Amino acid sequence: MEDFETLLGKGREFHGEVCPGIVMGTRIAMAGMRELSMDPSERNRDLMVYVEIDRCMADAVQAVTGITMGHRTLKYRDYGKFAATFVDMATGKAFRVSAVEGPKVNENDKSEKSSRPDMKEIVQKLSKVPEEDLLVIEEVKVDIPPQDIPGFPKYRAYCDDCGDRVLDRREIIIDGKTLCRACAEGPYYQKVE
Numbered sequence: 001m002e003d004f005e006t007l008l009g010k011g012r013e014f015h016g017e018v019c020p021g022i023v024m025g026t027r028i029a030m031a032g033m034r035e036l037s038m039d040p041s042e043r044n045r046d047l048m049v050y051v052e053i054d055r056c057m058a059d060a061v062q063a064v065t066g067i068t069m070g071h072r073t074l075k076y077r078d079y080g081k082f083a084a085t086f087v088d089m090a091t092g093k094a095f096r097v098s099a100v101e102g103p104k105v106n107e108n109d110k111s112e113k114s115s116r117p118d119m120k121e122i123v124q125k126l127s128k129v130p131e132e133d134l135l136v137i138e139e140v141k142v143d144i145p146p147q148d149i150p151g152f153p154k155y156r157a158y159c160d161d162c163g164d165r166v167l168d169r170r171e172i173i174i175d176g177k178t179l180c181r182a183c184a185e186g187p188y189y190q191k192v193e
């Protein structure tokens with residue numbers, strides 16, 4: 001397995017800097033892949049990762065593991081948690097890796113200095129904290145529905161309201177009507193006349 005510094009470098013390149021989230025993500029990714037006996041230096045076609053936050057950490061997980069949204073191997077669940085689940089699609093084995101709540105590193109910084117904590121220092125400390133003080137690793141089971149699996153799209157539907165094509169069973173059936181999510185729940189955007 002590649003060493004920590006090399007993998008941290010991948011996160012730095014992808015994210016643009018090394019911040020505490022990149023260190024956390026790198027450590028989370030290393031732990032998850034190790035549990036699945038996967039090597040980050042190889043292409044792991046059977047790896048799928050569910051990321052539970054859209055912050056820096058997610059970039060490190062992506063950079064270290066090689067999963068991408070475009071390959072459908074990166075799944076985003078909007079939980080707002082520092083956690084990710086690593087699934088081996090070939091064996092069905094899965095491990096959820098989450099950050100121990102409120103790493104001790106930050107608390108120490110607060111007591112030592114009244115000013116803003118030094119990012120460099122936090123990065124240094126997070127890099128060296130023993131894994132058991134930083135991460136919780138638990139074996140889990142993930143049922144990946146067939147419409148979420150990588151490969152050619154098998155399911156397509158058309159919205160009865162707007163006519164848009166909807167792939168991968170993302171349509172919603174209401175009172176016998178097939179609707180896209182935007183028509184069913186209201187879109188996240190408003191049209192400008």
Ligand SMILES: [Zn+2]
Pocket residue numbers: 015017018019020021022056
């Ligand atoms: Zn960042």
Ligand SMILES: [Zn+2]
Pocket residue numbers: 159160161162163164179180181182183184
């Ligand atoms: Zn629609």
